[in-house]
Structure formats: C-alpha cells, structure tokens
Amino acid sequence: MPLDSTLQGKRDFKVVGTRPLRPDGIDKVTGRAKFGADATAPGMLVGRILRSPHAHARIKKIDTSKAEKLPGVKAIVTREDLPDHTDGDALLYDVLYNIMAREKALYEGHAVAAVAAVDTRTAREALKLIKVDYEVLPHVTDVDEAMKPGAPILHSTIFTDGLEPKPKKPSNVVRRYEFGHGDVEAGFKKADIIVERTFKTEATHQGYIEPHACLANVGPDGQGELWVCTQGHFMVRDTCARLLGMDISKLRVTASEIGGGFGGKTTVFIEPVALALSRKANRPVKVVMSREEVFKASGPTASTSIDVKIGVTKDGRITAADATLRYQGGAFAGSPVEFGAMSAFACYDLENARTIGYDVVTNRPKQAAYRAPGAPMAAFAVESVIEELARKVGMEPIDFRMKNAAREGTRSSYGPTYGPIGLLATLEKAKQHPHFKAPLSPNQGRGMACGFWFNFGGQTCVSLNVNSDGTVALSVGTPDIGGSRASMCLMAAEELGIPYDKVRAIVADTSALGYNDVTDGSRTTFATGMATILAARDAIKKLTARAAQIWGISAEAVTWEKGYAKPAGSNAGNFPPMSIAEIAAQAGATGGPIAGHHEYSADGAGVSFATHICDAEVDPETGATKIVRYTVLQDAGKAVHPSYVEGQFQGGAVQGIGWALNEEYIYGKDGRLQNAGFLDYRIPVCSDLPMIDTVILEIPNPGHPYGVRGVGETSIVPPLAAIANAVSAAAGVRLTSLPMSPPRILAALDRKAAAE
Amino acid sequence: MVKVVVWGSLKPHTGGQAELEIEAGNVRELLNRLGETYPGLKPQLARGVSVAIDGVIFRDGLHEPLRKDSEVFLLPRMTGG
Numbered sequence: 001m002p003l004d005s006t007l008q009g010k011r012d013f014k015v016v017g018t019r020p021l022r023p024d025g026i027d028k029v030t031g032r033a034k035f036g037a038d039a040t041a042p043g044m045l046v047g048r049i050l051r052s053p054h055a056h057a058r059i060k061k062i063d064t065s066k067a068e069k070l071p072g073v074k075a076i077v078t079r080e081d082l083p084d085h086t087d088g089d090a091l092l093y094d095v096l097y098n099i100m101a102r103e104k105a106l107y108e109g110h111a112v113a114a115v116a117a118v119d120t121r122t123a124r125e126a127l128k129l130i131k132v133d134y135e136v137l138p139h140v141t142d143v144d145e146a147m148k149p150g151a152p153i154l155h156s157t158i159f160t161d162g163l164e165p166k167p168k169k170p171s172n173v174v175r176r177y178e179f180g181h182g183d184v185e186a187g188f189k190k191a192d193i194i195v196e197r198t199f200k201t202e203a204t205h206q207g208y209i210e211p212h213a214c215l216a217n218v219g220p221d222g223q224g225e226l227w228v229c230t231q232g233h234f235m236v237r238d239t240c241a242r243l244l245g246m247d248i249s250k251l252r253v254t255a256s257e258i259g260g261g262f263g264g265k266t267t268v269f270i271e272p273v274a275l276a277l278s279r280k281a282n283r284p285v286k287v288v289m290s291r292e293e294v295f296k297a298s299g300p301t302a303s304t305s306i307d308v309k310i311g312v313t314k315d316g317r318i319t320a321a322d323a324t325l326r327y328q329g330g331a332f333a334g335s336p337v338e339f340g341a342m343s344a345f346a347c348y349d350l351e352n353a354r355t356i357g358y359d360v361v362t363n364r365p366k367q368a369a370y371r372a373p374g375a376p377m378a379a380f381a382v383e384s385v386i387e388e389l390a391r392k393v394g395m396e397p398i399d400f401r402m403k404n405a406a407r408e409g410t411r412s413s414y415g416p417t418y419g420p421i422g423l424l425a426t427l428e429k430a431k432q433h434p435h436f437k438a439p440l441s442p443n444q445g446r447g448m449a450c451g452f453w454f455n456f457g458g459q460t461c462v463s464l465n466v467n468s469d470g471t472v473a474l475s476v477g478t479p480d481i482g483g484s485r486a487s488m489c490l491m492a493a494e495e496l497g498i499p500y501d502k503v504r505a506i507v508a509d510t511s512a513l514g515y516n517d518v519t520d521g522s523r524t525t526f527a528t529g530m531a532t533i534l535a536a537r538d539a540i541k542k543l544t545a546r547a548a549q550i551w552g553i554s555a556e557a558v559t560w561e562k563g564y565a566k567p568a569g570s571n572a573g574n575f576p577p578m579s580i581a582e583i584a585a586q587a588g589a590t591g592g593p594i595a596g597h598h599e600y601s602a603d604g605a606g607v608s609f610a611t612h613i614c615d616a617e618v619d620p621e622t623g624a625t626k627i628v629r630y631t632v633l634q635d636a637g638k639a640v641h642p643s644y645v646e647g648q649f650q651g652g653a654v655q656g657i658g659w660a661l662n663e664e665y666i667y668g669k670d671g672r673l674q675n676a677g678f679l680d681y682r683i684p685v686c687s688d689l690p691m692i693d694t695v696i697l698e699i700p701n702p703g704h705p706y707g708v709r710g711v712g713e714t715s716i717v718p719p720l721a722a723i724a725n726a727v728s729a730a731a732g733v734r735l736t737s738l739p740m741s742p743p744r745i746l747a748a749l750d751r752k753a754a755a756e
Numbered sequence: 757m758v759k760v761v762v763w764g765s766l767k768p769h770t771g772g773q774a775e776l777e778i779e780a781g782n783v784r785e786l787l788n789r790l791g792e793t794y795p796g797l798k799p800q801l802a803r804g805v806s807v808a809i810d811g812v813i814f815r816d817g818l819h820e821p822l823r824k825d826s827e828v829f830l831l832p833r834m835t836g837g
Contacts, residue, residue: 091803161799162765177832178764206837263837338832354764369837415761415829416808456806456815456834521836601816703812713836 015494016706019643022486023504024257033257036213036229041284044215045074045116047277048123049270049287050130051297052105052112055139055363055671056152059105059132062113067129072122075281076130078113082276085245094332096243098366099272105134106154106331107363108672109296116277116285139363139671143328144305146172146362154331154361172361174333177341179414180354187320187352191311195388199381201720201738202664203303203328206370207655207683210259211294216274217284222246224275226253231265231479232518237510243272244279251275254509255479262481262655263369266518269298295676299368300665302327302335306381308344316393318404320352321345321413325378328360329367335359336367336374339454343717344378345413346452347423347609348386348404353413363671369520371652372453372713376659376720380738383449383721388734397725398436401450402427422635422699423450423609429695430611435631444617444628447725451610451717455526455710457602458517462531463508464492464539466594470581472496474535475508476528477516482712483644484524488532490640491706495536497563498580514599522710525640526701527602533705539596546590547578604703605710610634612653612718616726620749623742625727627657631693637701637709649715650692656719658684660727664739760786760828762797769796783807784818786828804833 027033064076079102086092096102101110113130117123138152145151151172159167162176188194210229218224224246230236233255241248258265270287278285289298305326311319323344329335341357355378390400405427410418430436430448440446463475474492478484485505493500517523544558547565551558557572558565564577587594615629632649639645662682666674675681700707720738727745728734733752737744757777767774771794778793780786786807791798806815808829814820815834822828 162768164768166768176765178767180764266837336835339835342831356765369835371837373835373837415763415831416811416813417827419811454813454834454836456813456836459816521834523836603814603817603820604812607813 011706013494015500016490016638016640017642018490019641020486020500022483023489024480024485035210035259036227036256037288039215039227039256039286041215041217044284044286045118045281046120046123047114047116047274047285047287048127049111049273050113050127051293052101052108052110054105054134054136055108055141056137056154057105057134058137059101059103059112060135061133063131064113067115067126070122070126070129072118073115073126074118074283075116075277076113076126077273077276077280081280082243082272085242092242095239095268098332099269107365109293109365111273111297114273114277116281116283140172141362141364141667141671143303143326143360143362146328146360147326147358154363158361174359174361177338177357178354179341181411182352184320184322184352184354188311190313190319192314193389193392194309194311195385195392196309197385197736199306199308199384199736201304201377201380203300203364204659204663205295205300205681206260206262206264207658208260208262208264211289211291212265212270212298213288214271214274215284215286216271216278218275218279220282223250224278226251226271226275227256228253228271229256229258229265231258231261231481231520233479234477234510234515235266235518236268236271239268240272240275244275252509252511255507258479258481260481262371263373263520264299266369266520267299291678292676295681296673297365299366301370301373302329302367303665304377306377308381308385310385310389312389312393314393316395316400316403318348318350321348321350323355323378323382325355325357326360327357327374328362328364330364331361332366333359333361334367336369338374340374340378342414343375343452344382347406347450348413349406349410350413355413371655371716375451375453375717376656379449379451379717380720380724383718384724384734384736387447387725397448398427398431420699421607421609422697425697425699426609426611426633426635429633429697430613433613433631433633433695435613435629435693438629440615441617443620443730444615445726445729446613446615447722447729448611448613449718449721449725451714453522453608453714453717455605455608456521456523457527457605458521458523459515459601460527460531461514461516461599462528462535462597463513464532464535464596466539466543466580466584468584468587470579470584472498472503474503474505474532475512476505476532477508477513478519478524478528479507481519482648483641484528486644487525487529487640491529491532492536495533496540496580497561522608522712523605526605526704526708526710529640529708530602530704531598531600534598535596537596538598539594542594542596543580543583546583546587546594549590550578550586551575606637606701606703608635608709608711608714610714610718612722614722614726616723616730618727618730618745623745623749625661625740625745627690627723629690631695632715633695633697634711634714635697635699635709636711637704638698638707639696640706640708642696645696645711646694648711649694652715653692653719654684654689656716657689657723660720660723660738660740662739662741758786758822758824758826758828760830762830766797766800770794780822782818782822783814783820786822806831806834
C-alpha cells in the first residue's frame with residue numbers, strides 16, 4: 001500500500017475536533033513539570049551576567065583580575081572568550097554581539113561579562129569586582145529621533161540599503177522596504193474624502209511568565225549538553241555550536257517545559273554564555289534570568305511611528321492607500337517592519353497601494369519576535385483610519401470593510417493574488433453576532449478591526465513508534481507552547497483509528513530527530529501535525545504489511561480501518577480483523593519494531609484573517625479604561641482541539657488589551673529603562689478582563705490533510721485597532737498613540753474640550 | 757521564461773524593474789539566475805527570501821516547479837512568533 005500523502009480538505013472526524021484533557025495538565029498544576037530553571041546537575045555552578053549600566057558606551061577595558069581571585073569563582077567569560085566564528089554571517093554576528101558586547105555596549109542591560117561561581121552570593125560578589133572602563137557615548141531610544149540627521153550613530157557600518165543612490169554616510173536606518181502596486185497619487189485624485197494620520201506605538205514585552213533559563217554542561221572532551229527553556233532547541237543547538245566553534249554533533253539540547261514564549265524564545269540570549277562558562281569551568285553551569293534581566297536584555301517587540309493616508313469615494317470605495325512605517329528594533333538590524341509593511345493593507349482589495357518601511361536601530365535591547373511580528377502596529381494605524389473613513393462617508397464600519405474586503409482573486413497589497421480566504425466570512429459572522437447589536441451604556445464605545453497574518457510551515461521531522469501493546473509513542477521536535485502535544489495525539493489517533501489516550505507525544509531532544517524549525521509562525525499544529533499524519537500513514541503501511549505477512553497474503557490485499565488490519569475483500573481471504581495491539585505483539589517475529597516517520601519542509605500554510613469586536617468604557621474623570629466585552633472571530637481551517645484554538649484566540653486578545661491600554665517600555669533621559677518589573681510594567685490580569693468570546697470558523701486549508709491553518713498569531717493583530725476604535729468612540733476623540741493609558745486619555749479629552 | 761515580481765525597494769538592484777523575465781523551471785533555478793543576472797540582489801537572497809507561486813507562499817520549497825504562466829512574487833523570508 002503506497003503512502004497516501006493526499007491533502008484532503010474535508011472528512012468526517014472521529015477524534016479530531018474533540019476536547020480531551022491536555023496530557024501536560026496534571027504535571028503543570030501539581031508542580032511536577034520541569035521548566036528551564038528546574039534542571040540540576042552534580043557539581044552545578046551558578047552563572048550570573050554583568051550588564052552595562054549605560055545605554056551606549058565604548059568598552060575600553062574589562063579587568064576581571066579581582067573577581068578571579070574571589071574564592072568560589074570558577075570561571076569568568078568576556079568578549080575575549082567568545083571569538084568571532086561567524087564566518088561573515090552578519091545576522092549571526094549580531095547574535096554574537098548581542099549575547100556579549102564587543103567594542104561597545106549598545107543598550108542598558110547589554111551583557112559585558114559573566115561569572116560562574118559555587119553559589120549565587122559569590123557570583124554576585126564577583127560581578128561587583130569586575131571593573132569595566134566605559135567611555136559613555138550619546139544615545140538615542142526613540143525611532144523618529146534615531147532617524148534624524150545628527151542622531152547618535154550606533155554602527156558606523158550601516159548605510160541604508162534600498163535607497164538609490166546608496167548613502168555615503170552611515171545612519172541608524174538599516175533598510176528601506178517598499179511594497180505595493182498601482183499608482184497611489186492617481187488614486188488619491190479620484191478620492192472624495194482622504195484621511196491622513198500619524199500613529200505611535202510603544203515597545204512591549206511578550207511577558208512570558210517563565211524567565212529564560214538553561215543548564216549547560218560541557219566536558220573536557222568538548223561534548224556538551226544543554227537543558228533550556230526555548231521555542232526551538234534545534235535552533236539553540238545550531239546557533240550555540242556555531243557561536244562556540246563546536247561541531248553540531250557534539251551538542252545535545254533538550255527543551256524543558258516552557259512557561260510561555262510568544263516569539264520571544266526564538267533566539268538565544270544566555271545559552272551560549274552558559275556553555276562558554278561551563279567549557280571554561282569544566283563544570284555544569286545554570287543561568288536563570290531575573291525578571292529585570294528579561295525586560296532589559298531579552299527581546300521586546302519594536303516601537304513604531306506610522307503615517308497612514310487612505311482615500312475613498314463618496315460611496316465608500318477605497319481609491320488609494322499609502323503608509324510609511326518606521327520601526328525601531330533595538331540595537332541591531334531586523335525590526336519586523338517588512339512584515340508590518342506587507343500586512344498593513346492585506347485585508348483590503350486595493351487598486352492602488354503603497355507601503356514604505358524603515359528598519360531603524362536605537363539604543364534598546366535587540367527586539368525579538370512577538371506573535372505576528374510587525375503586524376499589530378500596522379493594523380492599529382490602518383484600521384483606525386478605516387474606521388474614521390467609514391464614519392465620514394456615513395457607512396457602518398463593518399459594511400465599509402465588507403465593501404472593500406480582500407477576497408479570492410484580490411491582488412494582495414504585498415503582491416500575490418489570494419486564493420480562497422476567510423476574511424469576508426469572519427465579517428459576515430461578526431455582523432450576525434449578538435455582540436454586534438448589543439446596547440451600550442453611557443461612556444461606552446464599540447470598535448472593530450480586521451487582521452491578517454501569513455503563517456508558514458518549515459522544516460519538520462516526526463517519529464511515531466508502535467509499542468508492543470499497540471499504544472503509540474510519538475516524538476516531535478517542536479516545543480509545545482500552545483497545546484501541540486494534545487493536537488499531535490489527536491491527529492495520530494485519528495489517522496490510526498485508536499483512542500486519544502493510547503498515544504503519548506513527547507518533545508524529543510536534538511539527538512533523537514532530524515532538524516526541526518522553531519515553534520513559531522503559527523506552524524506547529526499545521527506542519528508538525530501534517531508530519532504526524534504522514535508518519536502515521538507510514539506506520540499503517542508497515543502494520544498492514546505485517547498483517548499480510550502473518551496471513552500469508554499480499555500487502556496490497558490488506559486495508560486499515562478503525563485501528564484494525566482487514567483483508568481488502570473476499571478474494572483476499574477470510575481473516576478476522578487484526579488489531580494494532582495484536583500486530584504490535586508479533587512485531588519481533590515479523591521483522592522487528594514498527595515505526596512511522598516523516599521528514600519534510602512544509603509549505604502551503606495559507607494566510608489567515610480575523611475580525612474582532614470590542615466594547616470599552618472610559619471613565620471621563622480618571623481616564624481609566626475597562627474592556628467590557630470582547631469577541632474574536634477567526635478562521636482555523638479545522639480546529640483540532642477547539643479549546644486550545646479558543647485559548648489562542650483569547651490569549652491574543654488579552655495580550656492586545658495589555659499592549660493597547662497599559663504596557664510600554666518607559667525610558668528616562670539617561671536611556672535607561674524605568675519600569676523593568678511587573679509592578680511598573682502592567683500586564684492585564686483576570687480582574688482586568690471580561691470573558692473573551694470566541695467564534696471558530698472552519699474554512700479548510702487546501703494545503704493540509706485535515707484543512708488545518710495556524711491560529712497562534714493572527715489573534716493579536718486586530719486588538720490594538722479594535723480597542724483604539726472602541727476607546728475613541730467612547731471618549732469621542734481619536735486616540736492615535738498606544739498605550740491609551742489614563743494620562744493619554746485625559747490629555748485627549750482635554751484637547752477635545754478645548755476644541756469645543 | 758517566468759515572470760517574477762520583486763518588491764519595490766529591490767528595484768534599485770534590478771535596473772528599476774519590478775517585473776523580471778527569468779528562464780527557470782523551479783525556485784532554485786529562479787533564485788540562482790536572479791543572483792547571476794542582478795548581483796545587487798545577492799545580499800537579500802543570502803538573507804533569505806520566500807517565493808509566492810500562484811498565491812501560495814513557499815519559504816523552503818526550492819524544488820517547487822514553476823510554469824510559464826505561474827504568478828511568481830519574491831517576498832522577504834517569512835518569520836513568525
């Protein structure tokens with residue numbers, strides 16, 4: 001029986017779509033689950049990192065001599081211990097520079113040295129004894145300021161790419177991006193109404209509850225192991241091996257349970273440093289970031305400054321849309337501005353569209369991905385203008401959006417023509433939803449917004465072993481940050497025709513499987529799920545061959561149904577169905593262990609759309625805002641475990657509420673972060689939130705056997721705009737800066753009163 | 757020949773043209789010939805790109821075939837959170 005790799009869009013599911021208990025639930029609520037900081041090893045040392053107190057400073061000298069003499073100090077590493085093995089790879093060099101400063105410290109919190117000592121107290125004492133001679137330099141932390149002529153320059157090597165002619169002077173603008181089609185100037189001439197506004201958003205942190213943590217153990221033979229909290233342990237292995245000049249085969253990485261990532265754990269920070277310390281000390285070294293370090297030295301998302309101009313005819317058809325987006329991504333190239341520029345107008349059917357993006361460096365920590373990187377800020381700006389335009393032409397915003405919505409056959413603003421997409425379906429469902437027509441109380445306003453994200457597949461490798469009792473051990477290489485083990489078990493059980501609880505999925509270490517890309521890009525349920533399905537089909541092929549062998553008939557004469565091998569027809573013979581357990585029990589006598597595998601680069605993830613509705617109540621006396629009702633409508637293709645899908649929808653909305661109302665990196669004039677802790681950096685807690693209502697649409701993705709689409713990121717794209725539209729409606733004045741904190745809302749109310 | 761469209765800010769590297777005609781049977785050939793024909797694109801190709809073929813985005817599929825009537829767009833390499 002050949003491996004069936006056909007992609008079916010629809011089928012009757014037996015297990016997929018149910019809501020079984022999560023396999024990691026008991027461990028997590030009883031404290032048995034092992035997170036990054038739970039790893040221990042005999043003789044383990046404590047690693048601590050010395051960080052720059054300056055936003056921008058030349059490091060003239062690092063004197064570690066006193067610290068080295070402190071009893072209990074076993075190793076100290078600086079830039080000298082991490083030579084450049086990057087072989088001209090500029091992106092990797094930035095990673096090296098970020099994990100340990102080289103000629104300059106580029107932000108407050110930039111690592112400049114690290115210590116491994118016998119205990120925490122000794123390690124802290126040693127850090128105090130390291131003397132760093134800094135030459136403090138002028139700094140810049142604001143994106144618009146960093147772009148101005150005369151701004152302090154971070155890197156003398158950055159000459160803006162994408163400009164013609166190429167600049168001869170260095171600047172903080174790494175690259176200019178441009179996307180679009182048509183002629184926006186001609187389009188604006190056809191417009192009856194044009195709205196043009198500038199928006200700003202502040203940097204926010206992913207706010208994962210578990211700080212970065214790892215335990216490194218490198219032996220004198222050069223072989224190493226690393227236990228780490230990460231979204232991608234294969235990425236950690238390959239990156240660390242390259243940075244440390246090791247063969248990849250000599251480093252084995254095990255991913256711990258993970259207390260949240262949201263994109264922020266898709267790179268390395270402390271891991272190469274811990275390995276370097278361990279290599280030097282010849283002892284295991286554990287490094288755990290404090291919350292302050294997480295804020296100052298891991299990767300928040302970009303802060304932005306965005307101009308949007310959209311023109312419409314009197315009857316509500318958009319004639320042109322233009323946006324300029326400026327994103328600072330910290331001290332190194334790579335802000336997600338290209339995805340902001342690509343996604344900004346992706347929800348609309350536009351004849352003339354243009355987006356220009358500038359990737360800018362500032363003296364802040366190197367940004368890391370955060371769910372749908374770059375898209376939420378762009379959607380905030382665009383959807384705010386869309387709402388305003390709808391009001392100006394006298395249309396309900398939802399009707400305005402439906403009139404201009406992208407659909408199958410629309411040329412997207414970033415280039416390609418859409419195939420079947422679900423945006424209109426989410427808008428139609430939103431219009432029918434009771435929330436849409438519910439009455440509002442005084443000081444309340446309703447807003448809505450649409451959002452788009454790309455999703456992708458990536459390299460994936462799965463191994464499915466049939467145990468001797470017919471249960472199944474499934475090994476995947478993508479850390480489970482959103483319930484993927486449950487989803488994988490559901491898909492394996494569905495394909496094999498066995499109960500969910502007969503499959504156990506584990507996240508295998510890097511020595512057990514081929515390379516797996518990071519758990520990001522909303523890819524795991526899509527790509528690892530598809531690999532699981534195809535691995536199960538590979539196992540079924542072997543199971544039916546074993547049954548055929550036992551029965552003495554041809555393998556082609558055996559089919560698989562509901563967990564049993566059966567003769568394909570009466571001509572094949574009259575044998576009773578043989579269960580997976582019966583076949584597995586005879587595996588040793590029929591050729592050995594039975595396993596299915598699948599390795600591939602998954603593509604065809606399919607783009608994703610969502611529509612959100614928000615009701616906000618603004619207190620005009622204090623400027624405080626409360627979200628009183630919130631509804632998420634999104635296409636999941638096929639919800640494998642609907643509770644997890646709902647959780648992804650709700651989680652995106654909640655993080656968006658924090659981003660829109662409270663969260664921000666606040667810098668002082670000295671370039672130092674003033675609120676590096678959860679008391680001063682306010683993420684929403686349960687008492688701040690209404691129950692987030694969800695509507696799952698299932699429009700099958702033709703690129704997946706069960707029709708699955710990724711759902712992990714799109715849900716954070718519309719909230720900033722939906723909330724801004726609701727707050728603006730409640731306050732009676734357009735809010736254009738995030739977060740919409742009480743002082744900002746009071747200032748907007750004052751401006752409104754002064755104008756009246 | 758396949759028509760491939762590059763994003764706007766790559767035009768300085770392609771003689772001001774956004775639409776390019778390239779002889780290529782699959783994505784690998786397309787990317788190789790883009791780099792050979794327009795050396796200014798090489799740094800971006802090295803940083804990584806995705807290719808959209810008839811509306812479907814391929815990040816890794818270098819073997820993906822291209823037809824003469826395929827709609828092909830060069831896009832930045834997809835990443836996510």
